Amino acid sequence: MVRQPSINAQHRAPLSTERIIEAALRIVDGQGLARLTMRRLGDALEVEAMAIYHHLPRGKEQLLDGLVAHVASAPADTAAQGAWRDVLRAWATDYRTRLLTHAGVLPLVVTRRNPAALTTTVASLREVLRRGGVPEDTAAVAAHTLLGYVIGHAALEARGTVEDGADRATDWNARFAAGLDLVIGGVR
Amino acid sequence: MVRQPSINAQHRAPLSTERIIEAALRIVDGQGLARLTMRRLGDALEVEAMAIYHHLPRGKEQLLDGLVAHVASAPADTAAQGAWRDVLRAWATDYRTRLLTHAGVLPLVVTRRNPAALTTTVASLREVLRRGGVPEDTAAVAAHTLLGYVIGHAALEARGTVEDGADRATDWNARFAAGLDLVIGGVR
């Protein structure tokens, strides 16, 4: 006779790296990075904190790396039709939204030594430029400049930097778009 | 007769917010942000951790805010002679160096809600542009774009993003300068 799994095991999906990362992201987005603890993450997954180590042997380090990979790895569509400037503008708009949606992981994106995530992203930008006929050297600079701008601007937005004591609120959308045109328009 | 301060009190400078911030920055620069704890900071200052709370009542929060203020608040020289493009280029070069020197605080700069530090910096950039004859609206966009670029690029550098599997190491200095020209050159 086959052993019955416990009631607990029945009514919940089995633990997996993917489910762990998703639950972690939900905590970070909802409560902030500081409140992401292994114990709380375990609670959210209805499991003891120590169970997480079975899927992420490197523990919290690996968890944070996973969050960065999940958020920062969003390459541009290198197969897209249309002018490369439009392709890059569309990518930048999406990427900014993505970073702001998960603003809590921004500090991790910014300093975690986890090359893979940003590497594929920056490579896709270079590829879009290259296909658009931009010389290799210029493409490398432009790809980096663009990614740097988007990340930096998202960081400024996330912090809500107010630069005038005046009444009118900063229109971040318009400002981002204008700066984006400045950067993309500067590539030649 | 005047009471003698203890031997301890004689051979060390009295605690102050400034000394605390400096010691904290030394720990972050030397060992990384994760190793900055109140107890270790106390050790470095030859004091019990709890003594720090007397100078920073808001505790570690206030300490981190102080680090951000110390690192990120570096306005451009609004009184400088010469073309505004040169002034901004010089500021950006210095600011990048500053951020990379204290790369450990970058994650704090990026997300801490501490308007003051970056606000004065961005205001100085706007002022340089305004004095250079750039229209108000353009100046606001350009100031933000420039600061965003410098922070974002520094973040990419700090992470050491390698974008080609090739042998030749990325020349970050050249790349930063090229992107900087792209951004500053785009302002008109």
Add this chain to the structure above:
DNA sequence: ACCTGAACACCGTTCAAGT
């Protein structure tokens, strides 16, 4: 005024044990 010592409620992680 300034600092200390003990205490409290939390962390991340290990390790042996359960099923």
Add this chain to the structure above:
DNA sequence: ACCTGAACACCGTTCAAGT
């Protein structure tokens, strides 16, 4: 194979006490 429970060495912070 996958998860648990107890334990360890650390956190940030409070609070009463010392000088």
